Amino acid sequence: MSLQFSVLASGSTGNAIYVEAENQAFLVDAGLSGKQMTNLFDQIGRDIQKLSGILVTHEHSDHIKGLGVLARKHKLPIYANEKTWQAMNGLVGEIATEQKFVFPTGSVKSFGALDIESFGVSHDAAEPMFFVFHHQGKKLALITDTGYVSDRMKGTIKNADAFVFESNHDVSMLQMGHYPWSIKRRILSDVGHVSNEDAAIAMMDVIGDATKRIYLAHLSKDNNMKDLARMSVEQTLASKGFITGESFELYDTDPSTPTSLVAI
Numbered sequence: 679m680s681l682q683f684s685v686l687a688s689g690s691t692g693n694a695i696y697v698e699a700e701n702q703a704f705l706v707d708a709g710l711s712g713k714q715m716t717n718l719f720d721q722i723g724r725d726i727q728k729l730s731g732i733l734v735t736h737e738h739s740d741h742i743k744g745l746g747v748l749a750r751k752h753k754l755p756i757y758a759n760e761k762t763w764q765a766m767n768g769l770v771g772e773i774a775t776e777q778k779f780v781f782p783t784g785s786v787k788s789f790g791a792l793d794i795e796s797f798g799v800s801h802d803a804a805e806p807m808f809f810v811f812h813h814q815g816k817k818l819a820l821i822t823d824t825g826y827v828s829d830r831m832k833g834t835i836k837n838a839d840a841f842v843f844e845s846n847h848d849v850s851m852l853q854m855g856h857y858p859w860s861i862k863r864r865i866l867s868d869v870g871h872v873s874n875e876d877a878a879i880a881m882m883d884v885i886g887d888a889t890k891r892i893y894l895a896h897l898s899k900d901n902n903m904k905d906l907a908r909m910s911v912e913q914t915l916a917s918k919g920f921i922t923g924e925s926f927e928l929y930d931t932d933p934s935t936p937t938s939l940v941a942i
Contacts, residue, residue, distance in 0.1 A: 689933035746770035837886025846871035878914035
């Protein structure tokens with residue numbers, strides 16, 4: 679069986695991504711309520727009870743809101759690094775010891791034929807990390823919630839068949855918007871979020887011959903729009919000869935509607 683995935687929800691209000699290969703199925707983050715998460719699984723025709731586990735990127739509420747409820751209800755294993763476990767203490771309720779697993783940043787865990795690689799990102803959390811999924815020569819790279827994309831990150835995610843890539847804000851919208859300056863400064867900082875243009879600039883270094891699908895993710899509800907993000911990324915990529923629709927396609931994600939479950 680192929681590597682398949684769906685971006686269940688992505689944005690300021692909650693984030694969750696489903697990934698499966700053969701008899702393994704993982705949820706990356708659970709940033710919506712338990713009821714909302716169940717509804718999202720129903721929409722893609724999958725059963726939460728059949729998950730192999732939940733992978734946690736970091737402790738911010740838009741990534742762990744439903745984590746404790748889902749884990750307790752369905753007796754699911756949770757994987758996070760040590761510092762994230764410590765930071766989640768008191769945020770997700772009681773988790774049984776036998777459900778708690780440490781997934782160190784910069785390591786690889788294998789589940790059957792599916793290899794999951796973790797890597798650190800730059801965000802104002804305890805020890806944020808994201809994941810690359812490897813299965814039978816196919817590669818899915820997830821990277822959001824980072825203030826910038828370093829050469830180290832690029833080396834890890836390079837030439838993925840599919841990317842879920844942060845395109846958080848339009849800089850002008852953010853600067854002109856109603857947020858307090860302290861929050862604007864945080865978003866624009868190296869531990870904040872990647873803008874549309876900076877996302878495209880980073881993509882230029884990681885798009886490879888294998889790359890066919892790029893999902894623009896974690897769009898700010900106040901400082902971005904789907905059409906604006908796609909136009910900005912397309913134009914910036916095109917300025918260096920990366921033409922959407924030739925070798926790869928750009929896809930939207932949504933805060934409450936999952937993307938189609940696709941195989942790569």
